[in-house]
Amino acid sequence: MELTLWTYEGPPHVGAMRIASSMEEVHYVLHAPQGDTYADLLFTMIERRKKRPPVTYTTFQARDLGGDTAELVKRNIREAFDRFQPKALLVGESCTAELIQDQPGSLATTMGLDVPIINLELPAYSKKENWGASETFYQLVRGLLINQSKENIQHDPSSWQKEGRKPRVNLLGPSLLGFRCRDDIIEIKKILNEYEIEINLIAPLDATPSDLLKIPKADLNICLYPEIAETTCSWIERNFGIPFTKTVPIGIGATKDFLDEVHHLLEKENKNQIKINSRLPWYSQSVDSNYLTGKRVFIFGDGTHAIAAARIAKEELGFEVVGIGTFSREMARKVRSVAKELGLEALITNDYLEVEKAIKESSPELVLGTQMERHSAKRLGIPCAVISTPIHVQDVPARYSPQMGWEGANVIFDTWVHPLMMGLEEHLIGMFRHDFEFTDGHQSHLGHLSRNEEKNSENTDNHLQTSSQENQELLIWTQEGKAELAKIPYFVREKVRKNTEKYARQAGCRQIDSETLYDAKVHYKDK
C-alpha cells in the first residue's frame, strides 16, 4: 500500500482510453463502476475534445455483484456494437472489475460479433497509464496484423529505390493526452517532406483500424514517443522486418541525428547538408544569451522529454544540469544512463514531494518539469517551464506549439528562457530596489518572489540558527556576514549559505563574516 497525494500517471485503462479516443472507428467497452466515467473529462475538458471518448462503461453497482455481471457486460458490448458500429472493439476492465474476474474480453469473443475484438488485460494494481497506452496500441496493432505477419519478413529498406518511388514511413506514438503530439506530427511531416520522404500513416492519432492494416507498406517506422510506441515498433520489426528509429527529434542536435538516422535506415543518400531551419542556435549564440551560461537546471518529466531536455540544456543552451529524473519506471534505465553521463544520479519516483525535495537540495535556477513541478517551483520561488505530461489545459495551447523539429526548438528556446528573463528582471529589481525609482512595489510577473524574499530575510536569523543546530556545531554568522549574504541573489543564496557553512566547518571557523564568505567562494572556485 502506497500513500499517494497526487500521481503523475493515471491507471492503465486510462492509457487504453487514450488510444481508443485518439483513433476513429474504434470503440472501447470498459467493465467499470460509474465513478470511472470521470476519465471522460480528461479528454473533453483538458484536451477540449468535441467528441466524447468512444467508451462504454458497464457501470455495475453493488447490487449487480450478487447477480450476473457477465450478462451485464454482454449487454453493454452488444449495445455498444449496435450503436457505434466500430471497426475494432477493445474490451477490458478497470481496477474494480479486475477483482470480480468476469473476463469481459473472453466474453466478447464468444458473442459472434463481426468485428475484430481486442482483449485488453491491463493489471491495474501494478501498472500505470503510459504502460496501458503502450500495451493497448501494441495489442491493437498485433490483433489486426497477426494474420499478415511472417509473410513478408524479408524487408528491403531500399525497395523504394527499386520501385522508383519516394520512401514511406509510419509515424507511431502520437496520442491524446500526450505532450504537444498534435503539433509535433505537423512539424515532423513538414521536415520529412523536405527530404522527399512520404508519410504512410500516423497512428494512433486520427488513424482508423483499416489504416493500421497498411503499417507493413512502410519502409521505416518512426517511433516518435517510445513510451507509447516502442513495444509496437519492435513487434513490427520482429514480424515484418521493418526497422524503427531510436532518436526522438526534440532539440537541434537530436533533430539532426534523427534525420541522419532516417536516411541511414532507408539507405538513402542525403545529397544536401541538413539545413537547420531554427533560430535556436543563433539566439543561443547571440551575446545577450551569455547570461545563460552555466545556469543550473533541474529536469523532471516523462523519460522521452526529460532525456531530450537534458541534451538541449547542456549542448544547445550551455546550462548546467544539476538534477534529472522521471516518473516513468519503464524509462528508468535510459534516464539513469543519461544521468550518469552528466555525473548525476537519476531520481526515479512517482512522489512529487520527493521531487520537490530534490529540487530544493540542488538549488537550481530553472526547473524544467511537469505542471506539478511548476507548482513546486512557484512555492520555492524558482522559475519553471513545463516540458512533459501529465497533461494540463495549459499544455494544449491554441497556437501552433510543437516540441519536435526545428520549430519545436524555437518553441523550447522561448519557453525555457522567458521565465529566466523574468527571473533576471526580478533580480535587477532586487538590486536596484534602493533606487528611488523602484522603491514602491515594483514587481514583474513573479510578484510572489519579492514577497518571499522579504520574508526570507526577516527569517534569516532563525533560519541560520536552525541550520547550525541541526549540525550540532555552533556556527555564528556575524551581522556583517549576514549582510554580505543578503547581497547575494536570492536564487543562489541558499547554496552559498550551505557551502560557506561547510567550508567554515572544514576550516574550523566558528564565526562567519564577510571574509569567510569570500574565502569559501575562492575555495569552491578552485575545485
Add this chain to the structure above:
Amino acid sequence: MSGATLLKETGPREVFCGLTSIVWLHRRMPDAFFLVVGSRTCAHLIQSAAGVMIFAEPRFGTAILEERDLAGLADAHDELERVVQNLLKRRPEIRTLFLVGSCPSEVIKLDLSRVAEKLNIALQGSVRVVNYSGSGIETTFTQGEDGALKALVPLMPESQEEQLLLVGTLANAVEDRLITLFNRLGINNVKSFPPRNSIDLPAIGSKTKVLLTQPYLTDTARELNARGAEIIEAPFPLGVEGSSLWMEAAANAFNVKDILLDEILEPLILRAKAAIKPYREKLSGKKIFLLPESQLEIPLTRFLRNECGMIPIEVGTPYLNKEIMKAELDLLPSDIRIVEGQHVENQLDRVREQKPDLVVCGMGLANPLEAEGISTKWSIELVFSPIHGIDQAADLAELFARPLYRHDLLNNKQLSYA
C-alpha cells in the same frame, strides 16, 4: 402528493462516485484528512476533479492498493495502519481522519471499521478515526457527503438543549447569513453540521430540530432522527420560494409568530425577486434538460420553472428518495418528467431530439454538447457555488443565464461598431 411523471431508467451511467464530495468536505473541515483506501483510479479521479496541484500538501490522499495487498487481507489491514501512522506523524495538525472506502476496497471486503477501531485505541483520542464508503458501486457524487456525515453522528455529544441544526455543507458566508436570519426570527441557538472544525461537533438530542440544507443527506437524516432529533419537513433552500418555505418550516417548528416571519422575510423576498427579474427575462420560456448527477436536480427544476419560467423537458436524478423530496415534488406540476437512474446514450438521444436551450450535465459531457450547439451548465459548479438562501437566488439564476448570454454574445453576427 404530486403527480409528476416518475420514470426509471437503467443502463450505462455517466456520473461521479461519492469520493468526489471529498473535494468540498476537506475545505469545510480544515482539520480533517480524507484517506481514500483504493486504487490509482481513485487517486486520479480525485486529482482530476479537484485542483490538487495548488496545495503544497492536500488534506486528502489515497492509500493505493497494490498486488500484495490483494493477496492477503490481514496484511492489508496492517498495511493500512502503517500508512495511517506515517501520515499522522507527518501531519500532526490532523484531528479527524476519515478512512474512505472505494470500489476495490468494498469488493475485497477490506474492513475499514475494524481498522478505524484499532487505530482509535492506538491513538488514544489524539486523532479520531472514522470510516465511510464513497465507492461508486454504492454511492453517487454528493452521496459521499451523506456517508461522511453519517459516520460522524455517533461522535456527536448528547444535549437536551433546544436548538436548530442546519445539516449539509454550505459556503461559510452563506451559512453566516442564514444564521443571522434565524437569529432575527428569534431562533438563537443555531448550529451547523458539518462544523467548520471537525472536533467541534454539535451536540444532539430530542430537542434538536434538524433542517436539511442539501437534498442528498438521507442516511444522515435517519441517523440524526435515531439520536432523537426531529427532522423538519421542508423544500430545500434554493431560490426565493424554496428558501422562504424552508425558513418558514423552521419558524413553525420554533413557534415563531407569522407576523415576525413576514416582517423579516417580506423585504428579502421583494429584493430577491427584483434581482432575479433580469435573469428571468433571459430564462423564461427556455427549455432545460437536467442530466442526473448532483441530486440537486429536482429542487433546481422547481426554482427554474416556478421562479424563472423555464420549461423543464426532463429532470434526471441519480436516485429518488420520495420521502426527502416530498416537499419539492409537491411544488411541481404533474406534467414534469422525472427520470431516476440513467442510460446515458438513450438520454443523450433524447437531448438531441428535444433540442433544449440549456443542459445541466457533468464535465465529461459538456464540451461535446457545446460542440453540437447546445449550451450547458456543469452540475459540479452548483455544489461549489454559494447558491443557498433567498439572498443568493439571483446568483443562482445568473449561473443558468450566463451560458445563454454567452451563446448570444458569440453568435451575434451583426457586430456594430458605433
